[in-house]
Amino acid sequence: MTALTDREKALEEKYFLDFEMAFKVRSRRDRLLAQWVAGRIGLVDVEAYVAEIINARMTGGNDKGVLDKILTDAQAAGTKLVESELQEKMQALMLVAAGQLEAENRRVGPLVSGSPELGGNL
Secondary structure, three states, X not given: OOHHHHHHHHHHHHHHHHHHHHHHHHHHHHHHHHHHHHHXXXXXXXXXXXXXXXXXXXXXXXXXXXXXXXXXXXXXXXXOOOHHHHHHHHHHHHHHHHHHHHHHHHHHOOOOOOOHHHOOOO
């Protein structure tokens, strides 16, 4: 392989790892947010609500879909949540989620291309 091909491959792998990490951070943030909201609106089955928020992410595809679901759920529960407050909480929890995943990766070690976690055959 040429040096250019090696570099292209390395950049492609980095792109996919960065995308995977962003997905994991967002997913963790959504889980933490759902747990926080469940406490605020008095839900007993927190894990079921986490699943609902994850589903909202998968069907809505963005933060707006998650926010809309939470605001609707809070209103139905008789709890007033403000969208700007939720957005601030989402930003704060994004940092918490990133920190948690970073700490987990330090304990386990970084994922490398070809590792079983990425579908490789090391």
